[in-house]
Amino acid sequence: MTVDHRAAAAAVAQLLHALGEDPTSARLSGTPARVADTLAEFVSGKNRDAAAVFDTAMQLEQVAAKDEIVALKGLQFTSLCEHHLLPFSGSIDIAYVPGSRVAGFGSFSRLVQTVALRLQMQERITSEIADGVMAGLDARGVLVFIEARHGCVSARGPRETQATAVTTVSRGVLDEPAQRLIALEQLRRSEP
Secondary structure, three states: OOOOHHHHHHHHHHHHHHOOOOOOOOOOOOHHHHHHHHHHHHOOOOOOOHHHHHOOOEEHHHOOOOOOOEEEEEEEEEEEEOOOOOEEEEEEEEEEEOOOEEOOHHHHHHHHHHHHOOEEOHHHHHHHHHHHHHHHHOOOEEEEEEEEEEHHHHOOOOOOOOOOEEEEEEEEHHHOHHHHHHHHHHHHHOOO
16 A cells, blocks of 8 residues: 555644644645655555565575675664654664575665664564565574664653663574574674
8 A cells, every 4th residue: 555645644734733733824834745755755665575675686605605694784774663653763783694595785775674664663673674584585594683762762751862772683593592692793793
């Protein structure tokens, strides 16, 4: 289902009115359309297959050793929290053990954006990225580490502006405690 921009803008205008504002005033007349466009961007990954970003992956024997752990750090994202419709953003680190295929590093950025651009929860993003790597690359294992700041914690309620949430998910051989520790250490070692 695609976003109905006209209906979304009308809903924003109704919300502004419910908040005691005049959505037709000079200062707010363009706001409903801008908010509708912004929200459409925040959910643009909704119906896209995360694993499909790896469609151009190469066969393993062409590029990497079978037991190599490949790690990428600092993939930035912004998503929209499904609980309060406020943004949250942060950094994602991915370590994986190739199975039959490997992908260009840009594919991982596309995976992150595909999964993040939906109404989301950080826990689900972590799992969906891990599942996308496992399915899209036939990986032997994956570990995903996310640290993010949430608008619902920093801009409202407790107003904890420095608080971050951390989630970690592992699959396959990186779910084994010793291998998981090696992958986490590799991610730690590559910190600047």
